[in-house]
Amino acid sequence: MTSPPRDETQTPPEEATALLDEDRLREYCGVFGVFDLPEAAAYTALGLHALQHRGQEAAGIVSFDGTRFHAERRLGLVGDHFSHERTIKRLPGASAIGHVRYATTGETMLRNVQPLFAELNSGGFAVGHNGNLTNAQTLRRELINEGAIFQSTSDTEVILHLVARSRESKLIDRFIDALSHIEGAYSLVVLTNGKLIGARDPLGIRPLVLGELDGRYILASETCALDIMGARFVRDVANGEIVVISHEGIRSICPFPSRPARPCIFEYIYFARPDSIVHGRPVYEVRKAMGVELARENRIQADVVVPVPDSGVPAAIGFAREAGLPFELGIIRNHYVGRTFIQPTQAVREIGVRLKHSANRAVVSGKRVILIDDSIVRGTTSIKIVQMMRDAGATEVHFLISSPPITHPDYYGIDTPQKEKLLAATHSLEEMRREIGCDQLAFLSIDGIYRAMGVGRRNDRQPQFTDHCFTGDYPTALTDLAAENRAQLSLLAEAS
Structure with a gap:
């Protein structure tokens, strides 16, 4: 049985299924x-x-x-x-x-x-x-x-x-x-x-x-x-x-x-469930502490703190308490969107993020909003979230991230894009801000995340966590990657 010809104007099926999670x-x-x-x-x-x-x-x-x-x-x-x-x-x-x-x-x-x-x-x-x-x-x-x-x-x-x-x-x-x-x-x-x-x-x-x-x-x-x-x-x-x-x-x-x-620091930032305890640290409390450190590093005049659900919620709670600002659910997440609902059409490409997140207009209209999320990968969903806040009437949108910029891919079981597809690896902070469309963009520093973990600061000679996505400090040999690079160099040499 032959397959029907592909419509090149449509999103490929594998991209369509990932549409709602493209910046995760x-x-x-x-x-x-x-x-x-x-x-x-x-x-x-x-x-x-x-x-x-x-x-x-x-x-x-x-x-x-x-x-x-x-x-x-x-x-x-x-x-x-x-x-x-x-x-x-x-x-x-x-x-x-x-x-x-x-x-x-x-x-x-x-x-x-x-x-x-x-x-x-x-x-x-x-x-x-x-x-x-x-x-x-x-x-x-x-x-x-x-x-x-x-x-x-x-x-x-x-x-x-x-x-x-x-x-x-x-x-x-x-x-x-x-x-x-x-x-x-x-x-x-x-x-x-x-x-x-x-x-x-x-x-x-x-x-x-x-x-x-x-x-x-x-x-x-x-x-x-x-x-x-x-x-x-x-x-x-x-x-x-x-x-x-x-x-x-x-x-x-x-x-x-x-x-x-x-241990992998992303367990605390994103992967582990908030109610888990990882190496003696309650994940929920660590994420709140990341928000506290983010607020200490960034003093911003604003009216309301809004998490990008669900991963940004604990950090936003910590940030709001430290900054003395109200915490509000300015974005409502639809937990019932399944992948089978997504269809590879141009219309869905345009409104895709709204299937999963919608603005709570009563909370953000006329307000200076601080958005809190845990990470930025490609930046595509971040762009849509910021625009959603503006469409809902926010007068200012400040986007703050409770982890450092992701500048290096992972090889230990996390599916990160290649380096050239990581927004922070190819753009300066100001270029990222313009790309996302926010009034201010800031990330938690690497020392800030270590302070949130309760260890003061990163020891560059002997890091306490696996944090290569932020630092490029890979803790083990990358044998397959080295072999792949050698093969590519060999092909280039043969071609030249």
Whole structure:
């Protein structure tokens, strides 16, 4: 069957589906695991519901009933598939792991949905991965050259092959051997015939927490997944740590040289749910503190503080309190706009942002408005939001961002555009202000965000967080990127 000719005046389908989120960073993934708890799949589905904000493209659960592994993987939201009793019944057993996904590597297709599963000579092995491996393509090429056959385009499958090919005798040693070959950011949950295993990369870039319910252990990307089922937070899994949960209890292994932790600062700015606690810091309070620091750095005469919902709300609350200005919901978000509603037409391109956000005219008309948002990526939605305020009668629009300018792409599981598509990487502050159309544009300083985190200022010699999107300070090797750059230089040399 041939496809109809494409109308070049229309937005491509992949652009249309992203229309409402074009100026947002995409969440990466969320993982969850439970061991020796009856109805494990049902608890896992609950945990994935709580982690839905970390990935909305696909979800999957693998369970183990003591004899066999069972898997259900679906494209779409957790509630679309795992709220049905018949689906949960197909996942029997007292142990399970689950995964919600946004594709940072690998296309959106069922074969890339995690957890991935393989039968090894030691038994079944299922793995769910939050993060991104910066040498996955290099390892993949080497494995294929050695005869490996890949079933997906996900970087997670590299881990499966490394475990399978390890010459260590014990499974846990094979897993450690596999981890010794990978670079980048990862939090992993693994389910085997008799164990639930959790692991974090040596810098702890991606989060992973340990919880307990009725004496059984749980692993999750965030504490909000524990809260939804009434589980108790035990502790964070440490950077570089492997926790092995079995019927004998829990064992901690730290196989790699100790390094100072550098968790991703975007967990606090944007990705984690506001009700989560990340490394002992309540995310909601940190975001309010970012707003306080933003107000201290920018004294502006205005009438009202308005958040860009929902991500800008906590920072706007902190800003308004520090500045002594009223906080108002001057923008109302429509939470019921689904991607299926978006049609690739010129009319929708023109009014797209209004499908998701609408001005509260009674709040902003005749007012000097301070808009608070958490970040600017491409700037396209920011332009529309500012114009929306002006159309609603705002006399002045000041746009303030509760994080520093994003000037560098991410390679650790956040879907950022290439550098040339990041507004702050290609424009000066004044050029950005004119592009967005606001009366004043300001960002929180890098030291300001560290003050909000409670550490005073950034230590350039030993940063406390992974903040490369603002500073260009990448904490790990970027092997695949270096190989790609070498290949491009080689092609240019051949062409010249």
